Amino acid sequence: AQSVSQHNHHVILSEAASLELGCNYSYGGTVNLFWYVQYPGQHLQLLLKYFSGDPLVKGIKGFEAEFIKSKFSFNLRKPSVQWSDTAEYFCAVKDSWGKFQFGAGTQVVVTP
């Protein structure tokens, strides 16, 4: 069965620091990859997605992610975080049958 692994459960960093969240998946077929974010008290919303083409994808709010097929990874990055980036981040994989699998999430706290 496929699985999605997020490396860190909690990350605390200061404003202006760089952020990188790891995501690895176990599935050998064609996948679509997503990062979702859940701000405190809000719905889950899409940050970015990868379907095909350029493995470096850019999303909203200055986030980007790189798909490395050989490593089954889809890591999320932001060069300089803001206090408003405090949220829980979820990596998700959609397999060729259309089934979505989410990681356990990473709680990110940005301190002023």
Place this chain on the structure above:
Amino acid sequence: KAGVTQTPRYLIKTRGQQVTLSCSPISGHRSVSWYQQTPGQGLQFLFEYFSETQRNKGNFPGRFSGRQFSNSRSEMNVSTLELGDSALYLCASRGDEGYVDEQYFGPGTRLTVT
């Protein structure tokens, strides 16, 4: 467009009871998926319905069931509730047109089982 709506937003039930949660997808979306969200577990996929048919299913016991109506609204039912069923239940809809594959999530129903 109105977003995904879920009712009720909060629910308290006791062990052994059953519960029905409702989800209205974004207008025009025919796919509705259900997830259970708990701290440390992330989102666990329950099932997906498309045009009134279950298209995908996660690894949950048969106590968890769902259905979808002709207007794409979906309901999820949990019978014989257990304490461990306490969670946030999320519904997500998507358009399923070509590569328009992102899911739009509702606010969730917070279920507490006592």
